[in-house]
Amino acid sequence: MEKYKQILFERGIKPTFQRIKILEYLDKNHSHPTVDMIYAALYKKVPTLSKTTVYNTLDIFRKYHLVDVLTITESEIRYEYIIQPHHHFYCRQCGKIIDLDVTCVYQEEMCVEGHRIESIHGYFKGICSECLLKAEHANS
Amino acid sequence: MEKYKQILFERGIKPTFQRIKILEYLDKNHSHPTVDMIYAALYKKVPTLSKTTVYNTLDIFRKYHLVDVLTITESEIRYEYIIQPHHHFYCRQCGKIIDLDVTCVYQEEMCVEGHRIESIHGYFKGICSECLLKAEHANS
DNA sequence: CTTGACTTTGTACTTATTTTAAATTATATT
DNA sequence: AATATAATTTAAAATAAGTACAAAGTCAAG
Numbered sequence: 001m002e003k004y005k006q007i008l009f010e011r012g013i014k015p016t017f018q019r020i021k022i023l024e025y026l027d028k029n030h031s032h033p034t035v036d037m038i039y040a041a042l043y044k045k046v047p048t049l050s051k052t053t054v055y056n057t058l059d060i061f062r063k064y065h066l067v068d069v070l071t072i073t074e075s076e077i078r079y080e081y082i083i084q085p086h087h088h089f090y091c092r093q094c095g096k097i098i099d100l101d102v103t104c105v106y107q108e109e110m111c112v113e114g115h116r117i118e119s120i121h122g123y124f125k126g127i128c129s130e131c132l133l134k135a136e137h138a139n140s
Numbered sequence: 141m142e143k144y145k146q147i148l149f150e151r152g153i154k155p156t157f158q159r160i161k162i163l164e165y166l167d168k169n170h171s172h173p174t175v176d177m178i179y180a181a182l183y184k185k186v187p188t189l190s191k192t193t194v195y196n197t198l199d200i201f202r203k204y205h206l207v208d209v210l211t212i213t214e215s216e217i218r219y220e221y222i223i224q225p226h227h228h229f230y231c232r233q234c235g236k237i238i239d240l241d242v243t244c245v246y247q248e249e250m251c252v253e254g255h256r257i258e259s260i261h262g263y264f265k266g267i268c269s270e271c272l273l274k275a276e277h278a279n280s
Numbered sequence: 281c282t283t284g285a286c287t288t289t290g291t292a293c294t295t296a297t298t299t300t301a302a303a304t305t306a307t308a309t310t
Numbered sequence: 311a312a313t314a315t316a317a318t319t320t321a322a323a324a325t326a327a328g329t330a331c332a333a334a335g336t337c338a339a340g
Contacts, residue, residue, distance in 0.1 A: 016305090016318070035296085050320045055297070071211040071263075075328095077296090089255050100252055105245065106264070112240055114269030115229050121263040123211075124246070129254030156287065156336085175327085190289045195328070215297095217327090 011064045021046060022057045026067060026081040032088075032097045034076050072097060072123045087122030093131040100124065151204045161186060162197045166207060166221040172228075172237045174216050212237060212263045227262030233271040240264065 004023045008015035021042055031037070039054050058079055061067040070078040072090045078097065085107060089098040104120055106112055127135075144163045148155035161182055171177070179194050198219055201207040210218040212230045218237065225247060229238040244260055246252055267275075 014306090014317075018319075048320075052298090052321080053319055056319080069214055071214055072261075074209060074211055074217055077214055089252065091255070092258070098253075098255065102246070102252060104262070106242070112229065112242060112264055113238075114272070115231070115238065115264070116266045116268075116272055117264050118232070118266035119264075121212075121261075121265075122244070123261040123263070124252055124255070124257050124259075125261075126256045126258035128256075132254070132256055154286075154337095158288070188289075192290075192329085193288055196288080 007066075011066065013060060013064055013066075018046065018049060018053050019057050019060075021049075022054065023061070023066070023081070026061075026079065030080065030099065032070055032078040032080050034078055038079070070097065070121070070123075072121075072125075085120070087124065089124040089126070089128065091128035091131055092125060093127050096128060098128060147206075151206065153200060153204055153206075158186065158189060158193050159197050159200075161189075162194065163201070163206070163221070166201075166219065170220065170239065172210055172218040172220045174218055178219070210237065210261070210263075212261075212265075225260070227264065229264040229266070229268065231268035231271055232265060233267050236268060238268060 001020055001024070004020045004027070005015040008019055008023065013019065022038060025038055025042060026033070029041075033041075035051065035054050035058065038058075039049065039051050042054075043049050058067060062069060065082060067079050068082050070080060070088060072078065072088055085103065087100040087102055087104070089100050090096075091098070100122070102122070104122055106117060107120060110117055141160055141164070144160045144167070145155040148159055148163065153159065162178060165178055165182060166173075169181075173181075175191065175194050175198065178198075179189065179191050182194075183189050198207060202209060205222060207219050208222050210220060210228060212218065212228055225243065227240040227242055227244070229240050230236075231238070240262075242262070244262055246257060247260060250257055
C-alpha cells in the first residue's frame with residue numbers, strides 16, 4: 001500500500017484508497033485487465049467501489065502516464081501498468097495477451113514520414129506457443 | 141460496378157447490389173471509415189440500406205480477407221480495403237488516419253518468441269506532418 | 281411459375297461507457 | 311473543534327454501439 005501511495009503522491013495524484021487499490025491491482029496483475037475485470041476483483045475487498053470510480057481512476061492514471069490503453073481486441077479495452085515500452089501478442093485460441101520483448105526500429109526515432117511520433121503500439125495476433133504445443137500433443 | 145462484382149464473384153461471395161456498393165466505397169475512399177461513415181455515405185444513394193447490412197457485409201468481407209479492421213482508436217472501429225500490408229498513423233490533432241509505408245521486421249517472419257504470427261498491426265500516434273506545418277506557421 | 285436458399289431490412293435488445301447530481305470524504309479556515 | 315470549501319466517490323439515468331432475430335424481399339434452378 002505504502003509503495004503505491006508513494007507513486008501516486010510523486011506524480012501529483014491524490015492517493016485515495018480506491019486509487020491505491022486500483023494501482024496495486026494493475027501492478028500485481030499483468031493480465032491487461034478490462035474495467036470489468038478490475039472492478040470484479042476489487043469489489044470483493046472494497047464492496048462500496050463504484051464502476052464509475054474505476055473508469056475515472058483509469059482516466060486519471062492515463063493522463064499521468066501511469067497506465068496505457070490497449071485496443072488489441074475489437075470488443076474490449078484493456079489496461080496495463082506502464083513499466084517499459086513493449087509490444088503485445090493476442091492469441092485467438094486462448095484469448096491471452098502476452099507481453100513481447102521486441103522493440104520497433106521506430107521506437108527510438110521521433111518521426112515517420114514527417115509525422116511526429118508520440119507513441120507506438122505493435123499488435124501481433126495468432127496462436128501462442130502454449131496453444132501450439134497443446135495442438136501438437138493432440139496430433140500425436 | 142463490374143469490377144467489384146468480379147472481385148466478389150472470384151472470392152465466392154454472392155455479388156449483391158449492397159455488397160458491391162460497400163466494396164466500391166471502401167476502394168474509392170481510403171479514409172478508413174467507420175460503419176456509420178459507410179452507412180451515411182451510401183444511404184444517400186441507397187435509401188433502403190440497413191445498418192445491419194453494413195455490419196453483415198463487413199463481417200463477410202473480413203472473413204474473406206477483403207477488408208481489415210483497425211482498432212487504432214479506443215472509441216471507433218475502422219475498416220479498410222486490403223491492398224497490401226502496411227501500418228497506420230493516427231493524428232491526435234486532426235483525427236486523420238494515415239497509411240504508412242513502413243514494414244515491420246517481423247512482417248516476413250512467422251514467429252515471435254515462439255508464438256505463431258498471423259497478422260501484425262502497427263499503430264503510430266502523434267501529430268501528422270500537415271498539423272506540424274500549421275503549428276509552425278502559427279508561431280511565425 | 282414455384283420452390284427454396286440466401287440476403288436484406290427494421291425492430292428490439294444487450295451491454296459498455298458517459299453524464300449527471302447527490303452523498304461522502306478530505307482539507308483548509310476561523 | 312466547528313464550519314466552510316473543494317475534491318472524490320457513488321448510484322442512477324442517459325447514450326450509443328453492436329447484435330439477434332423474425333419478417334419481407336430477391337433470385338436462380340427446376
